[in-house]
Amino acid sequence: MTTNxxxxxxxxxxxxxxxxxxxxxxxLAPLAAYPTRTMRLPEGLADIDRYADFVAEQVADLxxxxxxxxxxGAVISLMxxxxxxxxxxxxxxxxxxxxxxxxxxxxxAAAASRFAxxxxxxxxxxxxxxxxxxxxxxxxxxxxxxxxxxxxxFIDNTPRRSYTARVTSVTHFDVRERLDRVDVPTLVIxxxxxxxxxxxxxxxLLAGLPHAREIVLPGTGHMFRFTxxxxxxxxxxxxxxxxxxxxxxxxxxxxxxVTP
Numbered sequence: 367m368t369t370n371x372x373x374x375x376x377x378x379x380x381x382x383x384x385x386x387x388x389x390x391x392x393x394l395a396p397l398a399a400y401p402t403r404t405m406r407l408p409e410g411l412a413d414i415d416r417y418a419d420f421v422a423e424q425v426a427d428l429x430x431x432x433x434x435x436x437x438x439g440a441v442i443s444l445m446x447x448x449x450x451x452x453x454x455x456x457x458x459x460x461x462x463x464x465x466x467x468x469x470x471x472x473x474x475a476a477a478a479s480r481f482a483x484x485x486x487x488x489x490x491x492x493x494x495x496x497x498x499x500x501x502x503x504x505x506x507x508x509x510x511x512x513x514x515x516x517x518x519x520f521i522d523n524t525p526r527r528s529y530t531a532r533v534t535s536v537t538h539f540d541v542r543e544r545l546d547r548v549d550v551p552t553l554v555i556x557x558x559x560x561x562x563x564x565x566x567x568x569x570x571l572l573a574g575l576p577h578a579r580e581i582v583l584p585g586t587g588h589m590f591r592f593t594x595x596x597x598x599x600x601x602x603x604x605x606x607x608x609x610x611x612x613x614x615x616x617x618x619x620x621x622x623x624v625t626p
Contacts, residue, residue, distance in 0.1 A: 381439035501587020545574030
């Protein structure tokens with residue numbers, strides 16, 4: 367866990383993507399003036415609820431915080447937000463979803479990773495995944511990246527058992543009926559081209575979240591936190607400066623009548 371205490375504003379807590387690697391906050395220069403915290407996802411968990419429990423532990427000492435999650439991190443952040451945790455003041459989601467958006471064949475292909483060990487995982491499963499992450503905009507981005515770069519991100523950070531466990535965790539994930547419980551300002555940052563998640567997932571979020579608005583970053587793909595860090599961070603800064611109020615964050619306790 368790393369913390370950067372620069373101001374008395376709500377701490378921006380960043381939740382990692384599917385790779386599990388902590389956000390590189392140094393690359394997101396516009397966020398330098400804000401208190402931030404990041405983390406690495408634990409390995410081998412096959413349940414979104416358990417990841418949400420983990421993040422809840424990471425913010426337990428904070429009086430006020432904003433959750434920012436991209437891709438898988440957005441799913442975890444959304445799950446925690448539906449519990450109305452104490453101190454949550456805002457939510458930033460990018461590349462996430464409220465229900466598993468993968469076609470059945472993609473789910474089967476991803477689930478097959480449990481049988482792919484060693485070279486087959488690195489050369490087969492991760493090549494397929496990197497292809498899904500890539501966009502035609504990536505090559506001319508602020509930080510140009512390729513499918514090889516995306517595959518390396520997972521080779522460096524994601525053991526095969528964790529990859530398989532995370533795939534399993536989203537197979538039956540669906541919190542669309544609970545989105546109205548998220549009672550904080552919410553920013554949905556969307557790329558112009560997302561072949562992995564798709565536009566329907568964003569429409570579900572905007573339809574169900576009562577205080578959500580969307581910003582689309584032109585000329586970006588699913589990996590835009592990595593390829594367009596300045597534009598991505600500026601979108602978050604604008605949200606922090608203009609969407610959050612000066613009123614205290616919600617003080618709802620976990621509703622024991624609702625299974626998280």
